Amino acid sequence: xxxxxxxxxxxxxxxxTFAVNLAWCAATISRRQTLLWxxxxxxxxxFLLDVDPKKKRTARSVFSQERNPSKLIRKTEIDNLHLxxxxxxxxxxxxxxxxxxxxxxLAKIVGQLGKDYDRIIFDCPPVLNEISAQVxxxxxxxxxxxxxxxxxVRAFDLVVEEVRxxxxxxxxxxxxLSMVDMRRNLHREAREANPKWPVVPLASAIExxxxxxxxxxxxxxxxxxxxxxxxxxxxxxxxxxxx
Numbered sequence: 176x177x178x179x180x181x182x183x184x185x186x187x188x189x190x191x192t193f194a195v196n197l198a199w200c201a202a203t204i205s206r207r208q209t210l211l212w213x214x215x216x217x218x219x220x221x222f223l224l225d226v227d228p229k230k231k232r233t234a235r236s237v238f239s240q241e242r243n244p245s246k247l248i249r250k251t252e253i254d255n256l257h258l259x260x261x262x263x264x265x266x267x268x269x270x271x272x273x274x275x276x277x278x279x280x281l282a283k284i285v286g287q288l289g290k291d292y293d294r295i296i297f298d299c300p301p302v303l304n305e306i307s308a309q310v311x312x313x314x315x316x317x318x319x320x321x322x323x324x325x326x327x328v329r330a331f332d333l334v335v336e337e338v339r340x341x342x343x344x345x346x347x348x349x350x351x352l353s354m355v356d357m358r359r360n361l362h363r364e365a366r367e368a369n370p371k372w373p374v375v376p377l378a379s380a381i382e383x384x385x386x387x388x389x390x391x392x393x394x395x396x397x398x399x400x401x402x403x404x405x406x407x408x409x410x411x412x413x414x415x416x417x418x
Contacts, residue, residue, distance in 0.1 A: 176289035177415045180314040180346070182299040182307065184337070185330035188320045189353045189375070191219035192384055193404075194298035197318070199390035200408035202255035207293035210248065213261040214310065215300040221260040224251045225388040237284065244284055245291070253393070257292075282313035303337055311338050314346045316414060320353040320375070323365035349414060351375060351407060373410050375403045 181194040198211040198220075213220040221227060226249050237244045237259065249258045285295055299310055311317070319334050321327040331350060338345050352369065355362050356377045366374065375381075378400040380391045387394050392401045 176285075176293055176295065177315045177418075178285050178289075178295040178297065178313055179316050179318060179411065179415075180297040180299055180310050181318045181320070182297070182310065182334060183319055183321075183330055184301055184303055184333045185327065186301045188322055188327065188330075189381070190301065190320055191215065191217075191223065191298050192381060193318060193320050193351070193353070193375070194296055195220050195223045195384070196390045196392065196404040197408055197411070198256055198294075198296045199253060199392050200404055201294040201296065202253055203392065204405060204408060205294075205412065206255060208291065209256050209294045209296065210259060210288060210292040211256065211296050211298065212259040213298045214306060215298055216261055218261045220298045221249075221258060223384055223388055223390070224253070224256075224258055226251055226258050226260060244288060253390075261298075278309070279312050281309035285313045303333065307337060308340075311340075311345065315418060316411065317346050317348045318411070319348060319350045321350050321372075322354045323352060323359075323362040347414065349373070349411065373403075373407045375407065376400060 179197070181190050181197065183190050194211060198209050201207050201209040211220055237247055244259065247259060249260060251258055288295060297310055297314065300306060317334070317338055319331055321331055335348060338348055350372050352365060352372050352374045354377045355366065355374050357363055357366065376399055378398065380395040380398040380400040383394070384391055391398060392404065395401055
């Protein structure tokens, strides 16, 4: 089992879209038993997969000592892909972690879930707090979507600092240029400055994910966007194989 965090301290970078599409690649291309764990209160992953959270089941109960997290997991319409959805109650997680005083509570739950799943992908909230610290202790790899802009570079520096602060054995980081339009000078310069970084283009097919409520590979498998996510997933699997 390997766990992959899709993380950024900046909103609007395509984090949730990345998480959903990479989970689809894991389940469909690699045919791995995959769990997408939504830790963002907006429940964006659940929306994109057309899975609405059950009101009586709160996301924070996953972290209670008495609760079996597997009982909160939902099936999706995609073979091999399950979702652990978020809801509004997840906003209190930071305080709950402080009360529990368990710095590796999330990592322990991941270990339990790893008995049933080959890949666990976190859709992380855009915050720097105990939630992000717990994710970094549990993750084997951190994916950071970066639209080509000075603000994104600054956000990436903050992510690197956060990951390195999680301990000596911190997970590796894979930055990915997202929403790239090679017709723009700034985007071309960012690509030339970082030629080894994977690239996901600016594409209408990706925007349609929110309309279709499906990953792009499910409705536009031959599109440049679907190919880009597939290539990114291949790079991720190769990186995990080296661990």
